[in-house]
Amino acid sequence: MAERFTKSMARNIYLGGSTFFVLLFLVLTFDTQSRAMPERDNRDQLTEQVVRGKHVWENNNCVGCHSLMGEGAYFAPELANVFDRRGGADSEVFKAYMKGWMNAMPTNVPGRRQMPQFNLTDQEIEDLASFLEWTSKIDDNGWPPNIEG
Amino acid sequence: MKYESQRVAMPYFIFALILFAGQIVFGLVMGLQYVVGDFLFPEIPFNVARMVHTNLLIVWLLFGFMGATYYLVPEEAQTELYSPLLAWVLFWVFAVAGTLTILGYLFVDYATLADITMNKLLPTMGREFLEQPTITKIGIALVVVGFLFNIMMTALKGRKTVVNIVLITGLIGLAVLWMFAFYNPSNLTTDKYFWWFVVHLWVEGVWELIMAAILAYVLIKITGVDREVIEKWLYIIIAMALITGIIGTGHHFFWIGPPEYWLWLGSVFSALEPLPFFMMVLFAFTMINRRKRNHPNKAAMLWAMGTAVMAFLGAGVWGFLHTLAPINYYTHGTQLTAAHGHMAFYGAYVMIVLTIISYAMPIMRGRPYGNSNTAQVVEMWGFWLMTISMVFITLFLTGAGILQIWLQRIPESGEALSFMATQDNIALFYWARMIAGCFFMAGLVVYFGSFCIKGQASFDEEVRSATIEDA
Numbered sequence: 001m002a003e004r005f006t007k008s009m010a011r012n013i014y015l016g017g018s019t020f021f022v023l024l025f026l027v028l029t030f031d032t033q034s035r036a037m038p039e040r041d042n043r044d045q046l047t048e049q050v051v052r053g054k055h056v057w058e059n060n061n062c063v064g065c066h067s068l069m070g071e072g073a074y075f076a077p078e079l080a081n082v083f084d085r086r087g088g089a090d091s092e093v094f095k096a097y098m099k100g101w102m103n104a105m106p107t108n109v110p111g112r113r114q115m116p117q118f119n120l121t122d123q124e125i126e127d128l129a130s131f132l133e134w135t136s137k138i139d140d141n142g143w144p145p146n147i148e149g
Numbered sequence: 150m151k152y153e154s155q156r157v158a159m160p161y162f163i164f165a166l167i168l169f170a171g172q173i174v175f176g177l178v179m180g181l182q183y184v185v186g187d188f189l190f191p192e193i194p195f196n197v198a199r200m201v202h203t204n205l206l207i208v209w210l211l212f213g214f215m216g217a218t219y220y221l222v223p224e225e226a227q228t229e230l231y232s233p234l235l236a237w238v239l240f241w242v243f244a245v246a247g248t249l250t251i252l253g254y255l256f257v258d259y260a261t262l263a264d265i266t267m268n269k270l271l272p273t274m275g276r277e278f279l280e281q282p283t284i285t286k287i288g289i290a291l292v293v294v295g296f297l298f299n300i301m302m303t304a305l306k307g308r309k310t311v312v313n314i315v316l317i318t319g320l321i322g323l324a325v326l327w328m329f330a331f332y333n334p335s336n337l338t339t340d341k342y343f344w345w346f347v348v349h350l351w352v353e354g355v356w357e358l359i360m361a362a363i364l365a366y367v368l369i370k371i372t373g374v375d376r377e378v379i380e381k382w383l384y385i386i387i388a389m390a391l392i393t394g395i396i397g398t399g400h401h402f403f404w405i406g407p408p409e410y411w412l413w414l415g416s417v418f419s420a421l422e423p424l425p426f427f428m429m430v431l432f433a434f435t436m437i438n439r440r441k442r443n444h445p446n447k448a449a450m451l452w453a454m455g456t457a458v459m460a461f462l463g464a465g466v467w468g469f470l471h472t473l474a475p476i477n478y479y480t481h482g483t484q485l486t487a488a489h490g491h492m493a494f495y496g497a498y499v500m501i502v503l504t505i506i507s508y509a510m511p512i513m514r515g516r517p518y519g520n521s522n523t524a525q526v527v528e529m530w531g532f533w534l535m536t537i538s539m540v541f542i543t544l545f546l547t548g549a550g551i552l553q554i555w556l557q558r559i560p561e562s563g564e565a566l567s568f569m570a571t572q573d574n575i576a577l578f579y580w581a582r583m584i585a586g587c588f589f590m591a592g593l594v595v596y597f598g599s600f601c602i603k604g605q606a607s608f609d610e611e612v613r614s615a616t617i618e619d620a
Contacts, residue, residue: 007311007377010384018391025395028414033339036408041338051335058275058333059268061259064196069405070482071341072277075183075195077568078482106191113186113569116194118260131337138338141412143404145479147562148571 040139053131056124069140075113078149083136085147091133098129150512152223154230159513160240161216162506168209173590175202180586183579193255200254200280206494207278208247213502214359215296218316220509221366222300226307235299239292246288250281273333278348286330293324311380312366315387319358326350338406349398357390357425360501367453367508368433373441382432389425397422400472404481412474419472423465433457445606446511446519448528452504455536459496467492467543479558485550492543511605521604528599534592541585549578
C-alpha cells in the first residue's frame with residue numbers, strides 16, 4: 001500500500017471528507033431548526049413565565065444533580081417528565097406540589113441524598129413549574145420509556 | 150530539547166497535574182455522596198462537587214493541550230516560539246482565572262455567583278459543563294485567541310509539518326466551536342441542540358485532531374519511523390474521526406426534540422465512530438513494531454500504547470455499546486452513560502496528555518533520554534494502577550447502569566421502581582466503584598512519586614546517535 005496509497009491521497013480524503021460532512025451537517029441543522037423544530041417544541045407556548053423559569057433552572061444549577069431530557073447529572077431524578085409523574089399533568093396540582101417540595105428541602109434524613117434549600121420565592125417556583133411543564137410537552141420521540149424517567 | 154522556548158510547556162504541565170489531583174479528590178467526594186447521600190452536606194452539595202470535578206477536567210486537559218502545543222510546535226517548525234513572554238502571561242491569566250472560578254464554585258452558592266458575575270447581562274451559566282460564569286467564558290476565549298496567535302506566528306515562520314497543521318486545525322476548531330458556549334436561547338431544545346456543538350464537536354471532533362497529532366509526534370520521536378509513513382496514518386485517522394464524528398453528533402439528538410431522521414443518521418454514523426480509534430491502535434502498534442530505535446524512555450512508549458488501547462475501549466467500544474437508538478432509548482441518562490464517559494475521557498484525553506508529559510518532562514528537566522530506570526518503573530506502576538482502576542470503575546458503573554435500566558426503565562409505568570428506590574438497590578456497585586476510585590487515587594500518588602526520583606536513563610552510543618538526529 002505504501003506506493004499506491006500516497007500521502008496526498010490521504011490528505012484529500014481528509015479535506016474532501018470533512019468538508020462534505022461539515023456542509024451536510026449545516027444543511028441538516030438548517031432543516032432541523034427551521035422546518036422541523038417549530039412543529040415539535042411547542043414554541044407558541046413559550047411564555048415569559050417559561051423563559052423566567054429556565055433562568056431559575058440555570059441560576060441554581062439544577063442540572064448539577066438532576067437530568068433534563070436525559071442530560072445533566074444522574075444523582076437525582078429525571079425532570080423532563082416530572083410534570084406527568086408528580087403533577088398528574090395538571091398545572092395547578094403541579095405548582096402546588098412544587099411549592100410543597102421546594103419548601104420542605106432539605107429533608108435532613110441521615111445518610112440520604114439531600115436537596116439544598118434554594119429559598120425561592122413563590123413566583124420563582126411557579127416560573128420553574130411552568131418551565132418544566134413546557135419541557136414535558138416537547139416531542140422527544142417518546143422518551144423516557146416510562147413515567148419513572 | 151532543541152529550542153529554549155519549548156520550556157514554557159513546563160508550567161502548563163505542572164499546573165495541569167495539580168488540577169488533575171484536584172479533579173480526583175472531588176471525584177472521590179462525589180463517589181461517596183452516591184452512597185452516603187449527606188456526606189459534606191450542606192458545605193459541598195453534590196452539584197458543586199460535580200462542577201468542580203468536570204470543570205477541573207476540562208481546564209486541566211486544556212492546560213495539557215497547551216503545554217503539548219508549546220512543546221511540539223517549535224520543534225516541528227524548527228524555530229523558537231514567537232513569544233515566550235505571551236505564553237507566560239497567558240499562563241498566569243488562565244491559572245488565576247481558573248482558580249478563582251473554582252473557588253467561586255466552592256465558597257459562594259451558585260445563584261450568588263451568577264448574581265455577582267452579572268450573569269443577567271449575558272446568561273450562559275447553569276448548563277452542564279458550561280457552568281463557568283460568563284466572564285470566565287470570555288476569559289477562556291481571550292486566552293485561547295492569544296495562544297493561537299502565538300502558535301500560528303511560530304508555525305508560519307518555520308517548517309510546516311503535517312503534525313503542526315493538524316494540531317493547529319484542531320485548536321482553531323476548538324476556539325471557533327467555543328463561541329457556541331455564549332449562545333443560550335430561551336428555547337430549551339435549541340439551547341440543547343447548539344450546546345452539543347461545543348460538547349460533542351469538541352470531544353468527538355476537534356479534540357481528536359489534537360490527540361492524534363500529539364500521538365503522531367510522540368511516535369515519530371520514540372520509534373524513529375519515517376515521518377512520511379506516520380503523516381499518512383495521521384491524515385487517515387483524522388479523516389475518519391471527522392467523517393464519522395460530525396454527523397455522529399446525531400446520537401445526541403435522539404431524545405431532545407430534533408426530528409426522527411436523526412435516529413438513524415445518528416445511529417449509523419456513531420456506529421462508525423470506533424473506527425478512528427481502532428486505527429489509532431493499529432497505528433501505535435505498527436509504528437512501535439517497525440521502530441528504528443529503542444528509545445530509552447519506555448514509560449512514554451507504554452503511555453502511547455495505553456492511550457490508543459484505552460481510547461478505543463472507552464470511546465469506541467463503550468460508546469458503541471449504547472449508541473444505537475433502540476438501545477440508547479433505555480440507556481440514555483443512566484450510569485451506563487457515566488461508565489462510557491469515565492473510560493473515554495481517561496483513555497483518550499487524560500492518557501494522551503500524560504503521554505506527552507512522560508516524553509517531554511524528562512527532557513525539560515535535563516534528562517534527554519528519559520528518567521532513570523527506577524523512576525520509569527514507578528511511573529509504570531502509576532500507569533497500571535490508574536488504568537486498571539479505571540477499567541474497574543467503568544465495569545462497576547456499567548453494572549450499576551444495567552441494573553438501573555432493568556429496575557427503573559424496562560418495566561411498565563406502575564411496576565417500575567422509582568429513581569431513588571433504584572439507587573438504593575444498586576448501592577453495592579457504587580461502593581465497589583468507590584473502592585476502585587481509591588485505588589485510582591493511590592495510582593496518582595505513585596505517579597507523582599515518580600517525579601521525585603533522581604537520575605536519568607542510561608544510553609548506549611547507538612541510541613544516542615539515533616535520538617540526536619531528528620526523525
